[in-house]
Amino acid sequence: MKLLARLFRSTLGQKYLMAGSGGVLVLFVVGHLVGNLQFFLPPAALNRYGHLLQSNVEVLWLVRLTLLAVVLLHIVMAIRLWASNRAARPVAYASSATSYGASLSSRTMLVSGLVVVAFLGYHLLHFTVRVESINGTPVAFHQLREPGTGYYDVFAMVVAGFQVWPVALFYGVGVGLLSFHLTHGVAALFQSLGGRNPVYAPVIRKAAHGLAAFLLLGYLSIPTAVLFGRGNDYLKHVVEHNARRLAQAPPGEEVAR
Amino acid sequence: MKVKLKVWRQRNADTPGRFVVYDTPELNPNMSFLEMLDVVNEQLTLQGEEPIAFDHDCREGICGTCSLVINGKPHGPQRGVATCQTYLRSFRDGDEILVEPFRARPFPLVKDLVVGRQAFDRIMTAGGFISVRTGSAPDAHAIPVPKEAAERAMDAAACIGCGACVAVCKNASAMLFVSAKVSQFGLLPQGQPERYRRVAAMVEQMDREGFGACTVTGSCEAVCPKRISLDFIARMNRDYGVALLRGA
């Protein structure tokens, strides 16, 4: 218990938790992107992947709750550290803050982090909970079914979602800030966990930037492709298919679902 | 050359302070920043005003007594030097120069530009030493120390304890200072027996003093008059982690 107390109370312990939770989230973000890049395969691939993730409820919720806990830990630690860091300098300098070797991303972690959290909230409501009122399109997300398999049609949903350009733009801002957050976050993670020395310090820095760039380009590629028309025909096909399906279905089925 | 100084004046911790503007007399660009303050103080004394209180001693960049945040940067515009080694040739004729004290909760303001840095002594007292009784040491050659380790330890040991790292850090974190001391001893064979006990004690004292946490912005490294590397913070983080796991 003493170990836990020291972990949660000492500044270094809190930094470990910050870095550890951040690391888990980085892994998730990378995994999430790799999965989502199946968007560039035929629609069936992404839909099959979606079905795979959704079909095992126990595993799904275990992962979701774990991620939620990690996100909360990351946020709580960030706010606690922020508060104690602010308390450490009660009187501010009069001169406008200058950076001296500090990158912009390193000085704005809290802000970029909070925007990413807001974005995350929207993203979950948008694509996971599928609150229809916020997707800005007449297409009802929760009705989308892949013709043939009857799986939930993730591909069509993504296309429908990103065809709304303000939404795509907001995604752009969200992943932009996320990448920005990670240019510093990934490097700092190694520093906080002590995995940095003069030999590979420059490598870590470059790797962090490389990863951030990969995430940024990867995540941006999807809405961009949609705005350039990818999946438009497929979406129309699915929407029509679903309209036919719903018209044939006995009344009440949709509610049951 | 002449400059306009905007200096923080504050009688003591209990009285509110303010900036006061002083026009300097003609200055020589080869003057050090502190010599310029001397000149201004001479002038103030003759005018019947109290001179500006500022910390200084060796004036050759090694004792770590001088402080000052000059135009927002501790130790002035030059890299790798202390305020006493900052020369007026780094400024232009007619510049307005803003001079403030180091600001951090663990560095309470004493007067004008003078702050208390005893928090560093308390951190050192918590464990910044190797426990060896005088006269009980083995021959100096009893333990060979790899040159690389000795050099790295010296890189860390070069810290002059001025507190600029704290002053510049947006979180007023003292990690560069603490990690330099922790690493100096941690890198040498002589420091191994107390390595984990030391890092735990020093880090926890640092926390009690109320310094902020490191967010790895690297500004401490950039202003450090001895260019102490950020790598030592990583080293301390590693050692503290091991200390936690070992219950040190």
Add this chain to the structure above:
Amino acid sequence: MAKLESHIPAGPLAQKWSRHLFESKLVNPANKRKYEVIVVGAGLAGASASATLGELGYRVKTFVYHDSPRRAHSIAAQGGINAAKNYQNDGDSVHRLFYDTIKGGDFRAREANVYRLAEVSAQIIDQCVAQGVPFAREYGGLLDNRSFGGAQVSRTFYARGQTGQQLLLGAYAALCKELAAGSVESFSHTEMLDLVVVDGHAKGVIVRNLLTGEIVRHAADAVVLATGGYGNVFNLSTYARQSNATAIWRAYKRGACFANPCYTQIHPTCIPVSGDYQSKLTLMSESLRNDGRIWVPKDPADRRKDPHAIPESARDYYLERKYPSFGNLAPRDISSRAAKQVCDEGRGVGESGLGVYLDFADAIQRLGVEKVRERYGNLFDIYHEITNEDAYRVPMRIFPAMHYTMGGLWVDYNLMSNLPGLFVLGEANFSDHGANRLGASALMQGLADGYFVLPGTISTYLATVKPDQRPPTTHPAFAEAEEQVRQQIRRLLACRGRRTVQSFHKELGRLLWDHCGMARNEAGLKQALERIPALREEYAQNVNVPGSDQDLNQSLERAGRVADYFELAELLCRDALERRESCGGHFREEFQYPDGEARRDDEHFAHVAAWEYQGPDRPPLRNVEPLVYAEVKMATRSYK
């Protein structure tokens, strides 16, 4: 008249110290904690003494005027620390270090003290290495050495150009260990302003808290002064700005004898003065002379030329010419004087004509820039910061500057002054360097005194005092001393004259440098002795000390110190006048050989002059302790 008993133990030189330790009275361990010791100063000597006395079980109070006991000016020593380890197998030994030091001091130091210093030197290195001082090492993991002025062996241990810093931080760490253990209590921002003497014994101090102005009395069984030298009496020196003589001076006025004040050292390799505003001079480590070659143009007409434009044949490498066997490594006093000589001849370089070249062109050619950078990089950096010149490309300009004082309070073999209970360590005492100190020996002496000598000798006094018998701070002697301190502060603040403390200090320093600096003569000294009292009088009437005594007042601190400098300057000149010979750092123009070398007068002056205060209106008394040389033969010091 003070009794000056050196208490040098009997027996052969090499056995004196161990015999003395064996024969000294000890304090029983259970009683040690009943003794309180006050240590003033936390440089190498003070910090190491506080730590070691604390380890031994005494209760120690350490006072520093700095914000932290890690800032004393020992920290600025660059070059290194000597020790007779003979790790280089080049023929070094305790005896050789002893001999070099005695000879370097121009045969004006006590044999027994110097031998002890050489003897414990090896232990210092062991101690510091164990504390984690990161000395330079060779690839094999063993310690590296460099050579230094005044020696023909390589016995100097170093930590880049920051040896003093590393040793001081080592001593500070040892002090922290004892602070943690509770055996030492440290008072920062606290300046000693008087010594309290009760029944002829030093029993306490009066201190002022520099932040609150509070005056406090502290009683103890013994008082240790480790407050450094008095070189700042010259105003411009390589000393830290705050370094001062107040503690030793007030002890002198309480009856402690002041020995050989005229032995002041001028360091040959400092950065020349650039202007009137200058607050201090910066030293370039003497180690530079290992690889740098000192020269000036042969022809005064060349002195303003670009140094690269002066061909080899037109350069005068005067140290190599005059002292072929030591060359650029001739001792400090000799090198300094030689520089003064060439500048007096009008061959000095730089704006002011007060400078000589220290040239690394040959070294760079021989070793490569990288090797030179590795050895001296930080010194070249310092030089660049100050002068804005790149010494890798153009030769450095250097000039001698006031650097160290060999004189100080008189102490016996136990480091106790003639006032029982008052111990004086490091540069503050006069003991080990005679008339001139060799490079890398100050660190050695400070640490020897603090780590090894005082802890071994303090019991000789404490064993004679009953435990827990300190006089209370209510004793009238404390009240009297406190009142004196208060009076002086009141006087200084009440004066409200028209001149600043700094302007007086500058004038005094200039006067001393001109008449009692690198070369002295009777007429000049007499003139100084006339002008100093007049200036002192003006100071008392016309100084302006702003502010109050209730808070941090740096002008007030300085004013008290400068007041002491006036008195000390007079004693310095008086001593220089009375010592009618040239020796070491004391060069009297009347006493020189035709070639300009110093001429000692062993028949009349082979003694320590220990001055005793006789009150404000009577001249001080010059007591004499003869120097007996049993082991070495006094010879004319020659580095040719």
